[in-house]
Amino acid sequence: MKAVQVRKAHELAIQEVDKPQISNPKDVLFKVKRVGICGSDMHIYHGTNPLATLPRVVGHEVAGEVVEIGEEVAGIKVGDHVVIEPIRYCGKCYACRKGRQNVCETLSVFGVHEEGGMREWCVLPENQLHVVDRDIAWEEIVLAEPYTIGAQAVWRGEVEYGDTVLIQGAGPIGICILKMAKLQGASVMITDLSEERLKFAKESGADITVHAGKEDVPRRVEEWTNFEGANVVIDAVCLPMTFEMSFQVVSTAGRIVVLGFDERTAAISQLPITKKEVSVKGSRLQTNQFPKVIKLLNEGKLRQKGLVTHTFSLEDVQEAFNFVERHPEQVRKAIIVFN
Ligand SMILES: NC(=O)c1ccc[n+]([C@@H]2O[C@H](COP(=O)([O-])OP(=O)(O)OC[C@H]3O[C@@H](n4cnc5c(N)ncnc54)[C@H](O)[C@@H]3O)[C@@H](O)[C@H]2O)c1
Ligand SMILES: [Zn+2]
Ligand SMILES: [Zn+2]
Structure with a gap:
C-alpha cells in the first residue's frame, strides 16, 4: 500500500x-x-x-x-x-x-x-x-479532530452562555474555536491581519471582526464590553505580543487560554492576574472532546x-x-x- x-x-x-x-x-x-x-x-x-x-x-x-x-x-x-x-x-x-x-x-x-x-x-x-x-x-x-481542538479551548476557558469571548487569530484553529464558542452561546469577537480571513470568520458566526493591524484591539474590546473586558480570551495567534495583550483585555474573573508552542518569553506582570483574579490556562490537543464533537456532527450543528x-x-x-x-x-x- x-x-x-x-x-x-x-x-x-x-x-x-x-x-x-x-x-x-x-x-x-x-x-x-x-x-x-x-x-x-x-x-x-x-x-x-x-x-x-x-x-x-x-x-x-x-x-x-x-x-x-x-x-x-x-x-x-x-x-x-x-x-x-x-x-x-x-x-x-x-x-x-x-x-x-x-x-x-x-x-x-x-x-x-x-x-x-x-x-x-x-x-x-x-x-x-x-x-x-x-x-x-x-x-x-x-x-472532527480540529473541531476537538476548538472544543478543548472553549472547555478550558469555561465559556458559558452569554460570555464575551475574544479569539485572537482567524486561521483554521481560530475558526474551529469560533464555531464551538458560538454553539456554547457566547458572543464572539475575532481578530486577524487578513481581510479575507475576517470575512470568512464573519460568515462562520463571529459577532464582531477586528483587523488587528489597522484597529486598536483593546479599544474595540472596551467599546464592545462597555469597559468590562472580554470574559474569555483565547489566543490562536500564539505570539508573545498576543499573549501579552490577553492580560490587557481580559475582564475581572476572566480566563486566558493559551494554545502556542512559542518558547520566546513575554513580559507579563503579576498585577493584572492578581487584581482581576484571572485564570491562565494551557490548551493542548484535546481530552474527552470527541463524543461532544461527533454528537454535533451527527445532529448537523457543525458544518x-x-x-x-x-x-x-x-x-x-x-x-x-x-x-x-x-x-x-x-x-x-x-x-x-x-x-
Ligand atoms: N495547542 C494546540 O492543541 C494546538 C493545536 C493546533 C494548533 N495550535 C496552534 O494554534 C495556532 C493557530 O493555528 P492555525 O492553524 O490557525 O494557524 P494560522 O497561522 O493559519 O493562523 C494564525 C492567524 O493569526 C493571524 N495573525 C497573525 N498575527 C496576528 C495578530 N497580531 N493579531 C491577530 N491575528 C494575527 C494570521 O493572519 C493567521 O490568520 C498556531 O500557533 C498553532 O501552533 C495549537
Ligand atoms: Zn491538526
Ligand atoms: Zn499517562
Whole structure:
C-alpha cells in the first residue's frame, strides 16, 4: 500500500509499505478516506517540529471506513465510518488519573511521535476510533479532530452562555474555536491581519471582526464590553505580543487560554492576574472532546461551510504541500482524498 512519508526536512515521498494487519483482539482495520493537512504536518515537513522524528508518515486528521475488526471489538462494525482520536497514553500517570490524558507523561500523538494516517490502510485499537453517521460527507467528518481542538479551548476557558469571548487569530484553529464558542452561546469577537480571513470568520458566526493591524484591539474590546473586558480570551495567534495583550483585555474573573508552542518569553506582570483574579490556562490537543464533537456532527450543528477550500488526490500530495506552503492566504483547510 502507499504511505506519505516525510523522509527528511522538505522531502516528501509516496512510499510502498506493508499493509497493516490486526494483531490484537481490540484492533480495527480501516480504509483511509480523507486526511486533512494541518499546520503541524507542515512543521514536520519543514523539519521544525521538535517532537517528531523523521522519517515519519504524517497525518492526524483522519476519516476512514472499517473493513475488519478484532474478536473483542464491541462498539464498531465493518462498514462503519470512523474518525481517529490521535492520542495514545499510559492511563496511570498523574495527568491520566486526573482525566487529562492529552498531557500524559508518555503521550504519543498519531502522525507526530508515531506513524500517522496519510496511508491507504490503518490499524488502531477501538478506543482511538469514533463512529460517525454514514450519511455525513467525508469532507465534514475529517474535520472532527480540529473541531476537538476548538472544543478543548472553549472547555478550558469555561465559556458559558452569554460570555464575551475574544479569539485572537482567524486561521483554521481560530475558526474551529469560533464555531464551538458560538454553539456554547457566547458572543464572539475575532481578530486577524487578513481581510479575507475576517470575512470568512464573519460568515462562520463571529459577532464582531477586528483587523488587528489597522484597529486598536483593546479599544474595540472596551467599546464592545462597555469597559468590562472580554470574559474569555483565547489566543490562536500564539505570539508573545498576543499573549501579552490577553492580560490587557481580559475582564475581572476572566480566563486566558493559551494554545502556542512559542518558547520566546513575554513580559507579563503579576498585577493584572492578581487584581482581576484571572485564570491562565494551557490548551493542548484535546481530552474527552470527541463524543461532544461527533454528537454535533451527527445532529448537523457543525458544518464546515467553506472551511475546506482545497482537495488533492493522494498522487498529488507533493503539489498539495507545495500549494499550502506557497498560498497560505488561499488555503483554509486542504484535504487529501484516498480512493
Ligand atoms: N495547542 C494546540 O492543541 C494546538 C493545536 C493546533 C494548533 N495550535 C496552534 O494554534 C495556532 C493557530 O493555528 P492555525 O492553524 O490557525 O494557524 P494560522 O497561522 O493559519 O493562523 C494564525 C492567524 O493569526 C493571524 N495573525 C497573525 N498575527 C496576528 C495578530 N497580531 N493579531 C491577530 N491575528 C494575527 C494570521 O493572519 C493567521 O490568520 C498556531 O500557533 C498553532 O501552533 C495549537
Ligand atoms: Zn491538526
Ligand atoms: Zn499517562
